[in-house]
Amino acid sequence: MKCFNHPNSESVGICKNCNKGICHECLTELPNGIACTNSCVEEVTLVNQLIHKNTRSKNTAVGAYLRYALLYGLMGSAFILYEVLTKKVLGFTTIIGVLFLVGAFFHLFNAKKQKDRS
Ligand SMILES: [Zn+2]
Ligand SMILES: [Zn+2]
Structure with missing residues (x-):
């Protein structure tokens, strides 16, 4: 699977929030998974806190x-x-x-x- 943001990069995981494949450049590691650095990190962090x-x-x-x-x-x-x-x-x-x-x-x-x- 390719990265959702970078068609040329291979994705290394799936975002916990939007379930899109993302590459090393786009992901942020969280205690319980990974999320898109730009769009999803805040949301996942919020859900984690809740x-x-x-x-x-x-x-x-x-x-x-x-x-x-x-x-x-x-x-x-x-x-x-x-x-x-x-x-x-x-x-x-x-x-x-x-x-x-x-x-x-x-x-x-x-x-x-x-x-x-x-
Ligand atoms: Zn995402
Ligand atoms: Zn990417």
Whole structure:
């Protein structure tokens, strides 16, 4: 295949943005491929940044869900432990404890859902 811009030069790769064959003179190397120096570099760089930003915010969301799950789990366990230690079974505190544990599972589930979404 010949370079799109230089009919006399053999192309060495394909631009990530416009899928045209380009030669050494026309390409700019990027972390995940090559792009036409003149027309496509900015666009590909922008797309790369967007993808990067998305993965980062996704990880933060998963982290937040996991922190909530841990918090709820600890609260639930504390309430239930208190109930066990005071030997009152199925009192009001147990119900609150169970509700917290349900909340913990809910957040764990959300974290997993968020993680799988890609
Ligand atoms: Zn291009
Ligand atoms: Zn060229």
